[in-house]
Amino acid sequence: MISSPSPWIPTLLLLSLSLPILFFFASHILPPPPPPISLPDELDDLALFRRAATVDSIPTHKPKLRIGSTNTKPKIAFLFLTNTNLQFAPLWEKFFSVNQSSLNLFNIYVHADPTVKPKVEIPGGVFTQDRFIASKQTRRGTATLISAARRLIATAILDDPSNYFFTLISQHCIPLHSFQYVYSTLFELNSHQVAELRNLKYKSFIEIIDQDPNLWDRYNSRGENVMVPEVKFDEFRVGSQFFTLTRKHAIMVVNERRLWKKFRLTCLNPQSCYPEEHYFPTLLSMVDLKGCTGYTLTHVNWTDCVNGHPHTYYPNEVSPELIYNLRRSDFKQDYMFARKFSPDCLDPLMDMADEVILRD
């Protein structure tokens, strides 16, 4: 039998020639999958979280805490999470320029993505160099935003034993009330009282939602049934990324490893994967639902949201009425903060800072 040249040879030849071309196009058209957190970053974080999780149980720290003594003044730690310049720094500056007696009632910490270009500017004023904590790259739709929030929380826990509430703020957030108003609201004071650390009484302000049309997609955004056994579907919750946690919950959050193993996995479906909006509500609802209010103090307008971004306010929308409307909530407390605002809202907001926003 005389063998004729196999018809496969030209086909194979063509295929082997076109493969590199196919790969070239695939890698240029499809976005690369978001990078998981690198091992060195993970180890760095773990060391920091371990120290933060045990700090309150180390006896040498106890005298500084003075829980229950009358001269203990608990503080609010404001945690700024940003990957651009702090565009509303002048407004926050005003918010923090409080009278002498309130000066030692807060601390500020900033996590700025070190890989963005141009580099995040340090605005000066209250936002000085030493407010900026050791930071790492963050990317939307990845667990890096969970890590960044936990890094801020852990740093604040370690930095000052008087940090009692931990409030996460983004570069798009603005205050809706004065600092004194926020402080009195969180510590439930009327004008004559002085805040004390009454650990068992206060709750964390974090949104915890179990009814959402996209809950199933969100749960499976790392692959079907990947979350079990750590998180069963009926334990999965969603909520706002911007929360205020008590010290007790802050320590729980940085000490957590079991759920993190799952939430840190790469998102396969970015449209429904917002790890930072899922991890904290799920975790806190599993460990201490009763210790949470179930709502956030940060107003976000989800009407007509696009690509998972809420409504962004532009200068033509900024007015005293907007501030009054944004403060209004269905809960026990007013909203204290709001997002998102475009950077060019700074001027109109500054114009009414003293008369409207910070006047209570």
Ligand SMILES: *[C@@H]1O[C@H](CO)[C@@H](O)[C@H](O)[C@H]1NC(C)=O
């Ligand atoms: C929320 O956004 C919508 C447009 O997306 C707007 O019409 C509405 O007035 C906004 N609500 C508030 C309270 O600003």
